[in-house]
Amino acid sequence: MKTSLRLSTLLSIALFAASAVLAADGDARGAKKTAKPSAIPANYPLTTCVVSDEKLGDMGEAFKYVHKEAGKPDRVILLCCDGCVDDFKKEPAKYLKILDDAAAGKAKAKAKAGAAHKH
Numbered sequence: 465m466k467t468s469l470r471l472s473t474l475l476s477i478a479l480f481a482a483s484a485v486l487a488a489d490g491d492a493r494g495a496k497k498t499a500k501p502s503a504i505p506a507n508y509p510l511t512t513c514v515v516s517d518e519k520l521g522d523m524g525e526a527f528k529y530v531h532k533e534a535g536k537p538d539r540v541i542l543l544c545c546d547g548c549v550d551d552f553k554k555e556p557a558k559y560l561k562i563l564d565d566a567a568a569g570k571a572k573a574k575a576k577a578g579a580a581h582k583h
Contacts, residue, residue: 504542509566513544514559515551520544531556
């Protein structure tokens, strides 16, 4: 009788633990589906990570890295994750050029759109 009671108790604990794990896994998957991509400021020139080319916000909130360079103002760089910081630091001029070119293209497109819309 004691063995049967112990076995029943162990089975109940195992089932409870398994259902808790499955529920947590389901919650995690549900959270991924409903997670909203991070808001990218309207004045930021890219919607993708300048290093990996991954869409910003696909891996959670975009990582904000502040690039500091002597004699120049600090720049906030949005990356898909903190793992891209080291790659950015290896070739900052390369990535800053990509950002600057994208900003110039965005400004040019905006000016062109404004010029086409005359009253």
